[in-house]
Amino acid sequence: MNDPDIFEFCLYVADDTVNSSCALANLRAICSRYLPERHKIELVDVFKEPGRALEDRIFMTPTLVKLTPGRVARIVGTLSQTSLVLEALGLEGVAA
Amino acid sequence: MTQSEVATYNSVEEEIAMLLEVLRETGQRLEELTAGEVDTAADSDGRVLLLRGTREQLKHNEVTRQAAILNALPAHIALLDTDGTILSVNDGWRLFAGENSVYSDSRQGLGSNYLAVCDSATGPGSQDAHVAAEGIRSVLSGRSQSFCFDYECNSAAGKRWFELTVTPLAKGSSKGVIVKHGNITTSKRDQFDLVSLAERLSLATEIAKVGVWEWDLASNVLTWDETMYAIYGLPHGTPMSYERWAATVHPEDMCEVETKLQRAIHQRSEEKAEFRITAADGAIRYIAASERAVVGESDAVCRVIGVNVDMTERRHADEELRRSQEIMTQQAEHDFLTGLPNQRVMRHRMEQAISLAARNQKHIAVLFLDIDGFKHINDSLGHLVGDQLLQSISRRLEEAIRASDTLSRFGGDEFIVLLPEVDHPEATTVAAARLLEAVAEVHVVGQHELHVSACIGISVYPDDGADGETLIKNADAAMYSAKGSGISSYRFFHSDMSVRAIERQFLEQNLRLAMKRNELSLHYQPKYDLKSRAITGVEALLRWNHPDRGPISPATFIPVAEACGLILPIGTWVLEETCRQARAWLDAGLPKINLAVNVSERQFQNERFGEEVMATLARFRIDPEFLELEVTESLLMITPELTASLLQSLRRKGVRVAIDDFGTGYSSLSYLHRFPIDTLKIDQSFVRLVGTPDGASMVKAIVDMGRNLGMRTVAEGVETSDEATILDSMGCERAQGYYFSRPLTPENLAALLEAGASLG
Numbered sequence: 043m044n045d046p047d048i049f050e051f052c053l054y055v056a057d058d059t060v061n062s063s064c065a066l067a068n069l070r071a072i073c074s075r076y077l078p079e080r081h082k083i084e085l086v087d088v089f090k091e092p093g094r095a096l097e098d099r100i101f102m103t104p105t106l107v108k109l110t111p112g113r114v115a116r117i118v119g120t121l122s123q124t125s126l127v128l129e130a131l132g133l134e135g136v137a138a
Numbered sequence: 139m140t141q142s143e144v145a146t147y148n149s150v151e152e153e154i155a156m157l158l159e160v161l162r163e164t165g166q167r168l169e170e171l172t173a174g175e176v177d178t179a180a181d182s183d184g185r186v187l188l189l190r191g192t193r194e195q196l197k198h199n200e201v202t203r204q205a206a207i208l209n210a211l212p213a214h215i216a217l218l219d220t221d222g223t224i225l226s227v228n229d230g231w232r233l234f235a236g237e238n239s240v241y242s243d244s245r246q247g248l249g250s251n252y253l254a255v256c257d258s259a260t261g262p263g264s265q266d267a268h269v270a271a272e273g274i275r276s277v278l279s280g281r282s283q284s285f286c287f288d289y290e291c292n293s294a295a296g297k298r299w300f301e302l303t304v305t306p307l308a309k310g311s312s313k314g315v316i317v318k319h320g321n322i323t324t325s326k327r328d329q330f331d332l333v334s335l336a337e338r339l340s341l342a343t344e345i346a347k348v349g350v351w352e353w354d355l356a357s358n359v360l361t362w363d364e365t366m367y368a369i370y371g372l373p374h375g376t377p378m379s380y381e382r383w384a385a386t387v388h389p390e391d392m393c394e395v396e397t398k399l400q401r402a403i404h405q406r407s408e409e410k411a412e413f414r415i416t417a418a419d420g421a422i423r424y425i426a427a428s429e430r431a432v433v434g435e436s437d438a439v440c441r442v443i444g445v446n447v448d449m450t451e452r453r454h455a456d457e458e459l460r461r462s463q464e465i466m467t468q469q470a471e472h473d474f475l476t477g478l479p480n481q482r483v484m485r486h487r488m489e490q491a492i493s494l495a496a497r498n499q500k501h502i503a504v505l506f507l508d509i510d511g512f513k514h515i516n517d518s519l520g521h522l523v524g525d526q527l528l529q530s531i532s533r534r535l536e537e538a539i540r541a542s543d544t545l546s547r548f549g550g551d552e553f554i555v556l557l558p559e560v561d562h563p564e565a566t567t568v569a570a571a572r573l574l575e576a577v578a579e580v581h582v583v584g585q586h587e588l589h590v591s592a593c594i595g596i597s598v599y600p601d602d603g604a605d606g607e608t609l610i611k612n613a614d615a616a617m618y619s620a621k622g623s624g625i626s627s628y629r630f631f632h633s634d635m636s637v638r639a640i641e642r643q644f645l646e647q648n649l650r651l652a653m654k655r656n657e658l659s660l661h662y663q664p665k666y667d668l669k670s671r672a673i674t675g676v677e678a679l680l681r682w683n684h685p686d687r688g689p690i691s692p693a694t695f696i697p698v699a700e701a702c703g704l705i706l707p708i709g710t711w712v713l714e715e716t717c718r719q720a721r722a723w724l725d726a727g728l729p730k731i732n733l734a735v736n737v738s739e740r741q742f743q744n745e746r747f748g749e750e751v752m753a754t755l756a757r758f759r760i761d762p763e764f765l766e767l768e769v770t771e772s773l774l775m776i777t778p779e780l781t782a783s784l785l786q787s788l789r790r791k792g793v794r795v796a797i798d799d800f801g802t803g804y805s806s807l808s809y810l811h812r813f814p815i816d817t818l819k820i821d822q823s824f825v826r827l828v829g830t831p832d833g834a835s836m837v838k839a840i841v842d843m844g845r846n847l848g849m850r851t852v853a854e855g856v857e858t859s860d861e862a863t864i865l866d867s868m869g870c871e872r873a874q875g876y877y878f879s880r881p882l883t884p885e886n887l888a889a890l891l892e893a894g895a896s897l898g
Contacts, residue, residue, distance in 0.1 A: 057196055057199070060191075061176060061177045088186060089186070095180065095186075100180070101179055102172065102180070103176065
């Protein structure tokens, strides 16, 4: 059962390459600041699980997929532009 | 190569160049599209494409990780190329090389040839370096798959051990080798410790003469160590089996030994056994063994291991010790002369008998036996005869007692018999009589036929004492009492005996000291003329002030002084002191007064008593007329003739005589006229009754009798004015007592005389 308030993310990375590492760090920072206690992050390494990436139709890394709440959203890149990320996640209101 | 082939080659080359250009442009475009924020892109089949830069980054990451792992290892690791040149080293190597200044440059050997370093080594450890170089070469050349070798390294930090491992960089190729030095000092030390422990254990078992054996059940092979062979006297290495060993065990002991061994196997317990063996030299040896089963992999007992200790010498030593202890015990518990149990044993048995009697509410009796006149025998016939007599008496007494009784020599010619259970007092008297009879039979000692007798004192638990000490003491007191009643008698203890005896002893001892310590003194009680109420004289009264007990009454100590003879010096002192004091009073200008001094019968038995009295009077220039000797009635009655003549002679010289406590003794009135008596002192018991008709008539009778015989009467112990008045009316001339004056110190009496005081 999915809690409606919990943000579930799936981050697709390529080992510990620069952009992937950067995306993971940024995602963690955003979650701890805007979604404390309200998020779950699943990490998928496309080198280790190439089938999974194909299934999920992920063609580039790093790619962040927001599964819940609301509509599924995809963001490609290092997630370094926080305001854009928040907008994509539907959290622009909280970014005061 | 043909023309057309060249052409084809050219076109392929061009095509490749073109494709590469497309690839480069594509990659660049992809980078631009993703603004450099994407690491990978995949095609629709999932094939991952790496973007430019990412590939290098991943490779770098991998190398960094592997380097981190290598650097985390404590071992010193280096990568050598095919020539032996050091290409790469880990932190461990760097640290070691730095600390030990292995290489002159600061690069910790990077780029230098390790084989050359090893080959050129000299001095201590160079041998190991050469071996290491050889090993590395063998791996580099492919002659060996790997090479491993331990070496010792002495440095400032102490002795260390390293393990050198050389492995090829890649399997089956000669691209270089990995050289690893691992510090194995700890495990090496443990290994050494183990070896030395085994050596020490072996040495210890050899020194302790502990033989170690191991019996393999499957093969029935007994493995013995050297000590085992030595114990059994067999040549070292003789093949042993269970049967060969069993043949040496004493047949009587075999059953138990086998039982224990079986138990060790089946119950897997540790068993101990002691048995005898016949060693190869035929000697019997005592073996102490212990054994334990060893469980194999299949959880079944596969062998038994155990030890044998040769106890033969220790056993001999133990026996020796036991024998000497027995002798010592015998000596410690028995009297050397008679062989009877000594005092220590007696006291012990007495304690046991008392606790038993206390529990069962029974009586026990202690008989204290002393040989009469033994000292005389010893003195006249010699100690040898005396000792033989004691031995003879001991034998007789032993025969006369029951098995349950204990006879012991208490010292000298004293014996104690303990009757541990007494039903009736008669049983004790029977035992005492039997002992006296046994002693009384003639003893043949050498050429002497000796007749001796003994006295026995008896004390009974619990009546006469709750502990052995008291029972013995009281039986001793009873024995002395029996001696007093004659030879060859026994007497039961009576509570008076001990108290009186102790008090007597105390008084006697302290009285001797009292003379030396000036604890004796004289007080003087004035005598008054009942008519004029003037002081006519004084009676000297002896006082003893004991440092611990304070004043002790003359009634208490005078009988003791008389019994032990001390009354003679004391009497002499009293007379002298009285005269000396009188002289002092006279010299001080005080009026002449009569001096009354008490004399005991012992003093009268001294023939020179009269002379001494006169000498003393003369010495202090005292007129004999003023001295009155007070004697008791009983004194007059003991040897009337002697006493009479002594008194007569004194009387002739002027000395007066008074009868003290008149009326209390058993004197025959008819005797009175035979003695030159001047004064009758009426005992205070009559004076006390003077107010009653009967008392009055008795006192009147004495006063009248005295007057008729020409004697003066003095009332003793007058306490009231009425008594004084009545006595006066009866014709009694003088009186003394608390009504007139208590006994006074010389100073107080002098003051009284000076004042010329008269009562009333």
